[in-house]
Amino acid sequence: GQQLNQSPQSMFIQEGEDVSMNCTSSSIFNTWLWYKQDPGEGPVLLIALYKAGELTSNGRLTAQFGITRKDSFLNISASIPSDVGIYFCAGQLMAGNTPLVFGKGTRLSVIA
Amino acid sequence: GAVVSQHPSRVICKSGTSVKIECRSLDFQATTMFWYRQFPKQSLMLMATSNEGSKATYEQGVEKDKFLINHASLTLSTLTVTSAHPEDSSFYICSINGWAGSYNEQFFGPGTRLTVL
Numbered sequence: 001g002q003q004l005n006q007s008p009q010s011m012f013i014q015e016g017e018d019v020s021m022n023c024t025s026s027s028i029f030n031t032w033l034w035y036k037q038d039p040g041e042g043p044v045l046l047i048a049l050y051k052a053g054e055l056t057s058n059g060r061l062t063a064q065f066g067i068t069r070k071d072s073f074l075n076i077s078a079s080i081p082s083d084v085g086i087y088f089c090a091g092q093l094m095a096g097n098t099p100l101v102f103g104k105g106t107r108l109s110v111i112a
Numbered sequence: 113g114a115v116v117s118q119h120p121s122r123v124i125c126k127s128g129t130s131v132k133i134e135c136r137s138l139d140f141q142a143t144t145m146f147w148y149r150q151f152p153k154q155s156l157m158l159m160a161t162s163n164e165g166s167k168a169t170y171e172q173g174v175e176k177d178k179f180l181i182n183h184a185s186l187t188l189s190t191l192t193v194t195s196a197h198p199e200d201s202s203f204y205i206c207s208i209n210g211w212a213g214s215y216n217e218q219f220f221g222p223g224t225r226l227t228v229l
Contacts, residue, residue: 040225
């Protein structure tokens with residue numbers, strides 16, 4: 001089945017540093033999404049990407065959808081302690097009522 | 113965006129019992145809901161697609177007779193774990209597709225932590 005290869009698996013950074021994580025796939029996705037999950041909670045959508053090459057920002061977060069629709073990166077600038085959590089990339093193969101395929105997640109730890 | 117609730121938020125049960133988990137779409141009529149399972153320190157894996165008024169579609173390796181799904185209305189889907197065993201202990205999360213502005217997005221419930229003793 002389809003898989004999303006997400007890296008890095010975990011990161012330890014100093015508060016104020018920038019963070020970058022990425023996902024790749026051998027499959028072409030219609031939509032690419034980035035979620036954050038805090039312990040014991042469901043994923044919360046951070047950024048959704050719909051067009052190839054699209055670059056979208058949400059506050060300190062920036063994400064881009066690869067031209068080939070097979071990859072994406074997420075950048076977090078000037079990290080703060082509340083950025084701690086697990087970040088997942090997720091792809092939707094087709095638009096509409098279709099499920100998501102998730103990457104394995106990047107566990108982010110921020111050291112104050 | 114759509115708001116999704118789940119009940120209960122956590123449940124502990126004895127091995128062999130059945131547990132029902134509810135997923136509600138609070139402000140959006142959902143003909144389709146998705147059920148995912150997440151084991152500790154792992155990613156979310158799709159279990160099944162719940163379709164209002166028809167049978168659910170299960171992913172390969174997910175036993176339909178063990179994980180009963182009922183999508184009786186446009187706002188409620190239930191997942192019943194029958195004859196639960198310790199290996200069924202996991203975090204169960206539902207989601208729906210909804211509209212955020214002009215785009216279609218997937219919104220997740222807060223999850224249900226199931227612990228089978």
